Amino acid sequence: MLFADLYFLYAFLPICFAAYFLFKNINAKNAVLIITSLIFYAYGEPLKIFLFVGSALLNYLLARWIDSTRGKKICKAVLTICLLYNFGMLGVFKYTDFMISNVNAIFGSHIPAQNIALPLGISFYTFQIVSYVIDVYWEKVPVQKKFHKLLLYISLFPQLVAGPIVRYQTVAEEIDNRRTTIYDVIDGFTRLIIGLSKKVLLANNLNTIVNNCFGENISDATVVATWIGVIAYAMQVYFDFSGYSDMAIGIGRIFGFHFDENFRHPFMCRSISEFWQRWHISLGSFFRDYLLYVPIFGKRRAVLSLFLVWFTTGLWHGASWNYVIWGLYFGVFIFIETKIGKKRLKNAPTLLMHIYNKLVILIGFGIFKFENISELGNFFKNLVGANGNIFANTETFSNLKSHIFIFAIALVACFPIAEFFKRRFEASHPFVASLAMVCTTAFLILLLFINTAVLVKTFSSNNPFLYWNF
Structure with missing residues (x-):
């Protein structure tokens, strides 16, 4: 179900x-x-x-x-x-x-x-x-x-x-x-509707962009299409998985259970280490607490344990070598960051850190996407135009133009805009705060109506979450 x-x-x-x-x-x-x-x-x-x-x-x-x-x-x-x-x-x-x-x-x-x-x-x-x-x-x-x-x-x-x-x-x-309070019910249904919207309105539409960009054969994709496709795919996975987590946390809240957060706006990170402190938090904490300090490794415990964790993280996601490569890929960057040190990373220029980590993250999602090693190789070639394909074509921009609204909304939704306005309104005059609550409620009802309409329209389509495969 x-x-x-x-x-x-x-x-x-x-x-x-x-x-x-x-x-x-x-x-x-x-x-x-x-x-x-x-x-x-x-x-x-x-x-x-x-x-x-x-x-x-x-x-x-x-x-x-x-x-x-x-x-x-x-x-x-x-x-x-x-x-x-x-x-x-x-x-x-x-x-x-x-x-x-x-x-x-x-x-x-x-x-x-x-x-x-x-x-x-x-x-x-x-x-x-x-x-x-x-x-x-x-x-x-x-x-x-x-x-x-x-x-x-x-x-x-x-x-x-x-x-x-x-x-x-x-x-x-x-x-x-x-016991379930009225606040649990309100917060629970809010998270439920937001999570549903992430999946139905954002992730599913981003999947269309991804499929159009990569096509049936990644080797035929243009450079621009490859970059747009991997950006859309990164957001698709985020909204799909965090949407499920939001729904799970929301439903649990209505029943009186308080599950820990699983995502904390991971694309806000300054480093790869911070990204993994914000992404799939429950999996990361499991490996940290139960696998990171394996006693059999002796003096080299820290390094070997770190790579064991990332090898296992990759393998946990799927029975394919691309997942193992994906896990070790992030393990290498986290190892490098531990050697550089938190203080140096913190003092590095903000713009440079964001460019660095976003490139690493996007390439990582490309590795995650392509299970076939040959297709993965073509993906890497496409990123730098080494496949001999043209830089861009009208089809690429037509695809983006037809989905530009969803793409833009998804980009904005990756950041804590809602939390920012919530804090501002909570600190406002009681009348303004009450008005904001009424508007928020109306917006959530509208979202539920739109989600329902979309689900009715696509009733015969299978609509699984990506992580149900893992």
């Missing part, structure tokens, strides 16, 4: 809200969320729901075992078994064909691809489960002794299939004790 879908927005979600707020008892509310979350998952994965619940049950039992054997040698062995199971399942479903293709390429063998279907959200919920078990082992959180409460944490549908990766300690208290 897709978030940007009429069935979800006007059938599933209203029924969830109605059933949830029908009860006052927290246990009944939790039961509603568990049932609706499992229905949500089963809608897309009717058979793999058993795998999902089975994995949750196994990790529940292993975490209980870790807690009961604390201080004994077997405790670490149980943790190892747990990690091997979770990452093993992720590896089998996500990387089997990738490994087979590489074995075939290296040894000239002809092992057939297995074509194993990837369970919905496995990359996200695996990390969520692993973070819980490790935190129990490290005694950062108490073990959850009731399976249905742990199942709620793992299966909560707003963030189940595409994040953010929610830590158990973030919602542990709210599982047992939470």
